[in-house]
Structure formats: structure tokens, C-alpha cells
Amino acid sequence: MRSHICCDQQIAFNGPYKLYTRLGNKLDVHEIANYDPDEFATPATTPPAIHRYGGGMAKRVQTLCQHIVTEWDGDSTVIWTRDKPTGADVLERLKALPGYGEQKARILLALLGKQLAVIPKGWREAAGDYGLSESRRSVANVVNKDTLAEVRAYKKSRRLPRRRTARRAGIDSSK
Numbered sequence: 003m004r005s006h007i008c009c010d011q012q013i014a015f016n017g018p019y020k021l022y023t024r025l026g027n028k029l030d031v032h033e034i035a036n037y038d039p040d041e042f043a044t045p046a047t048t049p050p051a052i053h054r055y056g057g058g059m060a061k062r063v064q065t066l067c068q069h070i071v072t073e074w075d076g077d078s079t080v081i082w083t084r085d086k087p088t089g090a091d092v093l094e095r096l097k098a099l100p101g102y103g104e105q106k107a108r109i110l111l112a113l114l115g116k117q118l119a120v121i122p123k124g125w126r127e128a129a130g131d132y133g134l135s136e137s138r139r140s141v142a143n144v145v146n147k148d149t150l151a152e153v154r155a156y157k158k159s160r161r162l163p164r165r166r167t168a169r170r171a172g173i174d175s176s177k
Contacts, residue, residue: 017059021045031076035067036105064098073098082120089115091126108132112142 022029024045034042039061046052046060053059074080081099082092089111096107112132114120126133132140138152 008148021063024048028053031067031070031078034064035071035076037064039064059174062101069100082122089122089128092120092122092125093128109140109141109142112137112140116142117145 018029023034043057043060046063047056047057051059052063065171070076070078070081074084081095087095090117092114093107093111096102096110097104100105102110109132112129113123115125115133127137129142130139132142137143138149138156140153143154145148
């Protein structure tokens with residue numbers, strides 16, 4: 003889970019597993035944080051790489067692990083357990099993680115609530131639309147092939163209007 007939360011949704015299932023197997027069937031946040039950056043790039047970029055931009059993702063994962071070690075005593079679960087935080091508190095803590103913005107933090111908060119029973123007071127409200135019980139907007143809702151298909155359909159439906167608008171404005175949205 004510790005490096006999983008850094009990886010993009012599209013590779014959220016494969017990237018961490020690739021690191022896990024390449025690092026001796028373990029993901030130790032302290033070990034990753036202390037790796038020589040050039041050496042850590044190797045398991046991230048070895049084909050098949052953990053991401054389309056494996057070297058960049060290696061830096062992101064390592065930076066995230068360093069932050070968790072420094073700020074959270076090396077235990078990512080403390081982010082949502084220390085001092086009995088509210089959903090809004092957890093959201094702010096997630097947004098403070100390197101590489102996390104508002105949307106990614108809300109998605110992770112929804113994933114924690116929906117799939118891992120991390121349910122601080124107000125978590126659904128803090129997660130916004132991602133926290134809605136019947137929402138099919140993100141990885142937070144993927145529990146089987148059917149829900150994966152629903153999330154993909156939702157995302158596709160959101161991309162089409164943006165592409166049409168971009169074409170009308172003379173912008174190539176495929177780049």
C-alpha cells in the first residue's frame with residue numbers, strides 16, 4: 003500500500019506488484035527511502051517498467067517513501083489514524099503527500115473508506131463525489147470486472163466532451 007498510493011491509477015495494480023517482486027517480495031518504505039536513487043531506478047525501469055515513465059515514477063515513489071519515513075514514522079497508516087482525525091483532516095494530510103493534489107487525495111480517501119474500512123467522521127463529504135456510495139468514478143470503486151468496466155465507461159464519457167471542445171478550439175487533445 004505504501005508505494006501503491008503514489009502510482010497513477012492506470013498502473014495502480016501492476017506497478018507496485020512489479021516493484022514488490024523486484025525488491026524481494028516486499029515493499030519496505032524505509033528500504034525504498036534509503037535506496038541510492040540511481041540503484042532504485044533499475045527495478046522501476048527494468049522492462050516491463052512500472053510506468054510509461056519508469057525513471058520519473060521511481061523518483062516519485064522514493065520521494066513519497068522518504069516523506070512517509072520523515073513525517074509519519076515510516077507508517078502510512080498513521081496518516082489516517084494519528085490523533086483520531088476527521089475525514090477533512092485525512093484529506094489535508096493526503097494532499098500534503100508529495101505528488102498528491104486535491105483529486106488524487108480525494109480518490110485515495112474514497113478508496114480507504116470504501117475498500118479498507120477507514121471511515122473517519124465526514125470521510126464521504128471530504129472525498130466529494132468519489133465518496134458517493136454508488137459512484138463509479140475511480141479506482142476507489144473497482145472491486146471486480148463489472149465495476150472496472152463501469153469506471154472505464156465513466157472516464158471515457160468524461161473524455162469525449164473535452165476532446166470535442168478542444169477540437170472546436172483548434173487544440174490537439176491527443177497529446
